[in-house]
Amino acid sequence: MRRKKKLSTRRRRGVRCAAAALVLLILAQNFLHTALLLPIQAVRLAEEQNGVQDTRAVRRQWEPELLNGTALFYLTASDNAVLLTDTYLTARGWQPRYSGLLDCTEDKPLHAGERIVTLDAGEDAENRYYGTHLFFYGRVDDPAIETVEIRLQAPPDYETAEGETVDQGYLLLTAPIFQKNGRRYFLLDYRAPSPDSVKRADRIVGRNAAGNGVTSFQIPVTGVNIARRTPRGAEAGGST
16 A cells, blocks of 8 residues: 555646646746747747737638648738737747738728748759749728729739739739627638739728728838749748
């Protein structure tokens, strides 16, 4: 009986030590921002670097083509800002890569930003650049807006990834609107066949139920970077 009691005591002591070590690890990585265990912690670090507080996650999107298949894009928001942050997994844990920040302090019917990610297969690849990922995101504040359209400028005879030809000078995309925490947001991604296949000056149009335009403006580009495809287990390159 004494031996069983002694083993039980050792087990309890081991559990306590393991729990204490885990607590110390969590505290250390939270305060020192090292070996972040969760992607949302990398997002919080990026928000801290941007000077934004009291945000809530409103949408998460995994992009398997980017950053060794570990890229997680987070759309987070506070009352005054919307951020699109991508995180990726490294040997040092989850890391933030880039955040596109929208200032929503000004009273507008619609806030929008564009993020451009050029996909790079590497210098040794036969076709080095193999596409561009465009992210459109924002917040809809005017309750009259029920549809968000994005007019993506394109050259004559532009051919989409699905093989469709666009001859009117632009590609019309519709961004689904969703509600979270009492506000309405949108997040839309579009894969262009090559970096030179689309032009800038992309516009966004907010329409009411009758199809009439409520607001229209050129979408500001909040970030451009290159995502390189590297071997599994290796860390991805930096952004520009």
